[in-house]
Amino acid sequence: MRRIVCTFVVNGVTRELLVETNALLSEVLQDDLGLKGVHVGCGTGDCGACTVLVDGLPVLSCSTLAVTVRGKEITTVEGMANGTKLHPLQESFIEHGALQCGYCTPGMLLASKRLLEINPSPSRQDIKDALAGHLCRCTGYNKIVDAVMAAAEGEE
Amino acid sequence: MFFRALRHFEFFEPKTVAEANELLLSYGHQASVMAGGLSLIQTMKTGEKKPEAVISLQKIDSLKFIDSDNDQDLKIGALATIRSIEKSREVQKHWAVLVQTARCIGSVEVRRMGTVVGNLCDGTPASDLATILIAMGAKMRVTSSGAEREVPLENFCVGPHQTVLEEGEMVREVRVPSLGDHSFASYVNLARTKPDITKVSVGVLVKNQNGACGDVRIAVGAVAPVIVRVRKAEELLRGEKLKASTIEEAARLAQEDVVVRPITDIRSNAGYRKEMVRVLVERALTDVVDKMNGAHAH
Numbered sequence: 001m002r003r004i005v006c007t008f009v010v011n012g013v014t015r016e017l018l019v020e021t022n023a024l025l026s027e028v029l030q031d032d033l034g035l036k037g038v039h040v041g042c043g044t045g046d047c048g049a050c051t052v053l054v055d056g057l058p059v060l061s062c063s064t065l066a067v068t069v070r071g072k073e074i075t076t077v078e079g080m081a082n083g084t085k086l087h088p089l090q091e092s093f094i095e096h097g098a099l100q101c102g103y104c105t106p107g108m109l110l111a112s113k114r115l116l117e118i119n120p121s122p123s124r125q126d127i128k129d130a131l132a133g134h135l136c137r138c139t140g141y142n143k144i145v146d147a148v149m150a151a152a153e154g155e156e
Numbered sequence: 157m158f159f160r161a162l163r164h165f166e167f168f169e170p171k172t173v174a175e176a177n178e179l180l181l182s183y184g185h186q187a188s189v190m191a192g193g194l195s196l197i198q199t200m201k202t203g204e205k206k207p208e209a210v211i212s213l214q215k216i217d218s219l220k221f222i223d224s225d226n227d228q229d230l231k232i233g234a235l236a237t238i239r240s241i242e243k244s245r246e247v248q249k250h251w252a253v254l255v256q257t258a259r260c261i262g263s264v265e266v267r268r269m270g271t272v273v274g275n276l277c278d279g280t281p282a283s284d285l286a287t288i289l290i291a292m293g294a295k296m297r298v299t300s301s302g303a304e305r306e307v308p309l310e311n312f313c314v315g316p317h318q319t320v321l322e323e324g325e326m327v328r329e330v331r332v333p334s335l336g337d338h339s340f341a342s343y344v345n346l347a348r349t350k351p352d353i354t355k356v357s358v359g360v361l362v363k364n365q366n367g368a369c370g371d372v373r374i375a376v377g378a379v380a381p382v383i384v385r386v387r388k389a390e391e392l393l394r395g396e397k398l399k400a401s402t403i404e405e406a407a408r409l410a411q412e413d414v415v416v417r418p419i420t421d422i423r424s425n426a427g428y429r430k431e432m433v434r435v436l437v438e439r440a441l442t443d444v445v446d447k448m449n450g451a452h453a454h
């Protein structure tokens with residue numbers, strides 16, 4: 001098989017696409033669906049920028065064949081805001097200056113979203129463990145941890 | 157049409173191991189097996205692998221297991237993720253060293269996507285899991301159409317990213333002997349940052365024989381084309397009490413062992429790596445002694 005008809009629920013919307021088996025999830029999201037918030041950094045699974053949620057779990061979209069996640073729910077950074085209302089984590093990132101160039105931000109946000117779902121009041125170390133492997137080359141790590149801490153406190 | 161990083165290939169999702177074996181047989185060397193996909197997709201991106209067919213194991217439910225009865229071997233199916241080992245209560249309780257080792261690997265995402273068997277089949281000499289599992293005497297269960305064989309993990313790799321797997325073969329599971337009450341294992345590694353690839357690693361298994369060292373296995377990773385055992389150091393320790401001076405001498409023998417021939421690369425130079433073999437062997441053995449004393453105290 002070289003092409004498969006796939007159904008994905010992307011950011012809450014069901015999408016049916018004819019997908020080549022060699023297409024990466026990041027490629028389908030960026031090219032076929034125009035979701036430019038999916039950022040590919042290293043392309044080798046080292047930097048975490050391309051992270052998306054598959055059935056709620058952070059997964060590296062640059063290292064996933066799109067056809068292997070057919071039938072699943074996929075959330076990209078575009079799916080975090082509710083209309084024009086930003087997600088509390090996004091608000092907190094802005095508030096704390098937790099982004100400079102913004103390239104790592106979608107991955108940071110989505111991995112943090114998952115963390116707060118399973119651990120609503122994380123310690124700084126919990127946040128660092130969850131975000132290990134998400135590289136910020138502007139090296140703004142402290143502010144990112146601050147932002148996630150504040151978002152968690154705000155939700156309590 | 158959009159640009160795609162990977163070349164075209166036929167894609168198969170067999171539902172049973174037998175089906176996968178048949179596909180493997182018909183495609184031979186043209187086929188690549190995919191479990192989590194992390195290393196396969198990387199090697200396809202670089203062009204190191206150009207399979208005509210990718211055979212995904214992801215739909216074979218019978219490979220998604222961790223069978224952990226303390227009295228018996230720990231059996232890890234080909235689809236068990238590194239994360240699932242880390243999260244398994246039984247593994248945490250009886251094979252804690254594997255949990256500690258799993259946490260040395262990449263990010264949460266990598267551990268969630270990557271499988272234990274996939275990590276071993278990738279065949280990198282820097283594999284954290286392979287280093288400790290070789291020390292623990294793990295064995296690979298290899299299947300092909302109509303046949304099954306067992307290969308000690310120690311003999312599984314013949315070079316970097318080269319394994320003994322023949323055309324049509326795949327690994328169904330890895331088996332790890334039970335530690336029981338008398339064996340103690342330790343894993344220590346050095347890496348630039350926690351999620352980075354290991355620069356040097358040491359896995360140790362010691363069987364406590366009336367307060368002295370019974371059987372002992374010391375595996376060293378990332379210092380040769382394959383993970384190696386430092387047998388001179390092992391021989392020195394056998395039958396001895398693990399005193400600080402004995403440990404020091406064993407560590408020195410490990411560093412000087414001819415099998416330890418590290419390379420210089422972007423992460424470290426060969427001299428440093430060699431030096432660190434001594435330091436890490438010493439740390440791992442000291443940790444084992446602490447664990448033995450801890451167990452004795454209970």
